[in-house]
Structure formats: C-alpha cells, structure tokens
Amino acid sequence: MPNVSTRHFQLPPWQQGAAQSWFEREEGTARKPRAASSVLLLRDSRQGAEVFLRYRRGESPLGKIAFPGGSLEEADGDPVDWYGPTPAEWARTLGMDDAQEARRHVVAAARELFEETGVLLAGPDGSTLLESNRGPEWMAARVGIAAGDESFPELLARRGLGLRSDLLRPLTHWLTADFALRRFDTRYFAAVQPLGQETSLLESKGIWGQWRAAAVEMERAATTELGDEVGQPDTVGLTLEQLTVPAVALMIEKLAKARGCIAYLAHRRANEVFQPELVEADGGYALRVTAVDAAEGSGHRGR
Template identity: 80%
Template sequence: MPSFPTRYFQLPPWQEAAAQSWFERGETTPRKPRPASSVLLLRDSRVGAETFLRYRSGESPLGKIAFPGGSLEPTDDDPVAWYGPSPSDWAKALGLDDPQQARRHVVAAVRELFEETGVLLAGPDSSTLLESNRGPDWMAARVGIAAGEKSFPELLARRGLGLRTDLLRPLSNWRTADFALRRFDTRYFAAVQPIGQDTSLLEGKGIWGQWCAAAREAERANTTGLGDEVGQPDTIGLTLEQLTVPAVLLMIEKLAKARGCIAYLAHRRPTAVYQPELVEADGKYVLQVTGTDTAEGSGQRGR
C-alpha cells in the first residue's frame, strides 16, 4: 500500500467556533456543498510565475485570500457559442458523469474570472481571443453580471463572442470540510492571462486584489506578510495558512516550484475528489490533508 504524506493546516479564527461545535455535537450530517468553480490566473514575470489573488470579505468557503471564483448560477445553463473541448470531453477531464454539469463548471469559471478580474476567455472564433477588456462598458457589464442584473451568455451573444474553453486547464476538485457552516464542491481551473487584457477589481465591490509571485508567497506563508499587506481587520496578523484554504496554499506551493506557467500547466493531475478532515491535535483543531505529493490540490481521497 502506498503511503501519502499528511499535513496539518491551521483553522482560520472565524471557523474555530464551528469546529468546536462540530466536535461537541458528535456525528452530525454535514451541509450539502454548493457546486463552484475557481480559476488560478497565471502569468510569467522576472520573479517567476505569478497568480492573481483577491480578498473576500465575510466567511467564504474559498478563503479570505483566494483565486477568482464562486458558485454556479442558473444562467450557466443558457446557450453560448463554444470553442474548444466539448462538454463531454470536459466531463472526462473533470471526472464527471454528466456533460451538462461539466459545462456549467466551465461556464462558471469563465464568468467568475470575468466578473472578478475583467479577464475574458472569449473570442469570435476558435483561433481568436478578445484583444482588449479596457473601457467603462466592460466594467458596467461586470457590475451588472455580478449583481444578477445582466446575463453573461447574453453579453457574449450581443458582442459576437464564444467561450474559448481550450484556454482553461483542469486542476483539482476540492470539497470544504464537513464541519463548515458553508461548503463548496469546487472545481479548480488554471488559465494564462491573455495578451492585451488587464486585471482590475470589480467597481464598488473589490477591496484588494493583485498579482503575487508564487515563490515569494510560499516562502513567507508562515509569516503575516501578506495579511498585513492586505490591511483588513480580518487579515492583519494572520498567516496565509489562516487566510486561505489548503487547496489554494498547496497550489501556490506547486506553482512556486514550477519553471514557469507552461511547466505548471503541463503537470499531470489525478481526477479525484479531495477533502480536508477536521481533527484534534495537540489540544487544538486543525485540518488534516493527506496525499500532498500526488497533486497540489491533494487532500483526503474518496470522500
């Protein structure tokens, strides 16, 4: 039997009460996780591979410091022009039996990336990509979509664009630990920042977001450096481990070791479901993650 290295991650302060309640109540039925998609946006730089991180207020299952992402929405089922692997191909890549569910995750990934960063993986045909995302019209579209006042598929159709699904790469599937009050079943994807497209925070909603060198963040992960830079009351004095979920930290660590974005994307990953387990160790509650050598998004198998 192969052995899989185990790591323990600190709980964020805002999850400690839920963890204690979970243990005190004994065996309980966990909340059903909501399907979600999240995108590791990448670019190469003089200091190595970088990824776009953003701050989330509240108690998001994706972490206070996270990649762009969010829940699937009903409009993700609406018709869109589609370029790249078919939903059936995506179902195989994601380890799903339902091509329609795979399609939802892909649409949600592109939509959430557009809402939160402005980057739009779409073009008029299978070989062309939107050249520029600058201007007030694009920001107004993002604000409307994020507020549920505008439809992402309708935006694409109106501008004669289709999804460039070939520009996404599947990474891993993580489920939030059972004890959490809010849970996601998240499909993580990766994409390289398109030439000519800039990242920006959503007007009126974004608080902090920036490109971060993976090597630097991995090196200082046990310090409060990033949390202090974000400068919010619920980030100051906390380490990256306390600010994000294990999946994100593991992906940053893997990206830090890669020789650029292409090398990172070329890494083969298993199609498996990963989920941290809440355990008590040395008198405190921690998240146990097993299998950290199989993929950057590795965790408890078979859950």
C-alpha cells in the same frame, strides 16, 4: 508510486466556532456543498510564476485570500457559442457523468474570472481572443453581471463572442471539510493571462486583489506579511494558512516549485476528489491533509 505525506494546516479563525460545535455534538450531519468553480489566473515574471489573489468578504469556503471563483448559477446553463473541447470532452476530463454539469462548471469559471478580474476568455471564433478588456463599457458589463442585471451568456451573445473553453485547464477537485457552515464542491481551473488584457477589481465590490509571485508568498508563508498588506480587520496578523484554505495554499506551493506557467500546467494530476479532515491537535483544531505529489497537493479522499 507517488510520495504521500500527511500535513496539518492551521484552522482559520472564522472557522473555530464551527469546529468546536462539530466536536461538541460529536460531529453530525454535514451541510450539502454548493457546486462552484475557481480559476488560477497565471502569468510569468522575473520572480517566477505569478497568480492573481483577491480578498473575499465574510466566511467564504474559498478562503479570505483566494483565487477568483464562486457558486454555479442557473444562467450558466444557458446557450452560448462554444469553442474548444466539447462539454462531453470536458465531462470526461473532469471525471463527470453529466456533460451539461461539466459545461456549467466551465461557463462559471469563465464568468467568475471575468466578473472578478475583467479577463474575458472569449472571442469571435475558435482562433481569436478578445484583444482588450479596457474601457468603462467592460466594467459596466461586469457590474451588470454581478448584480444579476445581465447573464454572462447574454453578454457574449450581445458582443458576438463565443466562450474559448480551450483556454482553461482543469486542475483539481476539492470538497470543503464536513464541519464547515458553508461548503463548496469546487472544480479548480487555470488560465494564462491573455495578451492585451489587464486585471482590475470590480467597482464597488473589490477591496484588494493583486498579482503575487508564488515563490515569494511561500518564502514568507509563516509570517503575517500578506495579511498585514491586505490590511483588513480579518486579515491583519494572520499567516497564509490562516487566510486561506488548504486547497489554495497547496496550489500556491505547487506553483512556487514550477519552472513557469507552462511547466505548472503540464504537471500530471490525479482525477480524484480531495477533502480536508477536521482533527483535534495541540489543544485546538487543525485540518489534516494527505499531500500526494502526483495530485495538486491533495487532501483526504472524499466520498
């Protein structure tokens, strides 16, 4: 039997108003969540497993500090050369009935990873991967995709590349808490940084993004060091819990305990939906999460 424990996470400052309104109107109707994909980009280092973290403007359901990710787009369903597990196999892995919806989540994960970091999980065949993502032409492609001037499938077709879905690993499935003004239904994936490809921020949109050793971030999680280093008005003075959402904090925690990327990816995970629950605590509000060792630090079981 997996060990189960209940934990409370600090509510981020930008969610305080929505939490108060939720209780003042005696809860209410939750907004419909948008389907999203997010990717833990990983690599090994002398300090242990590292993950790429980035700052997000506004009130993202993924957190101020989060992994690359975002909403699914209509073009994610467009035709694309495909290598690796089929959409039907992905649907079974993700516990979904709709193979095309599973396919869109996988495409969105690869698209968001490319747009936000430059890492492209694609190649001309099922055994070859793009060797270099350097150069102004690749940045221009990322800018074009972000602006909607070109779709991700169009880029792959133009470059004679197919999506290497075998380079993504499914992690966990989270719903944003009911009270939030913006909600995501997020599928989290993981990918190891490909040899020869480097990370970079998107021109004109990227503010902060860095590789961080998970063990180091957990050691200083109760401090404001990370938020102060990011240096934005809405990050300075905040702890890791206040900068992100429970799903992200728990995945960083799990990664910190793993003996490298391979061990982390080999960890057994429950195929369930998890969701934090808003509760009143210590005269304020907190997010209650049920942590399950066999899952990815999982939360309150949702619908």
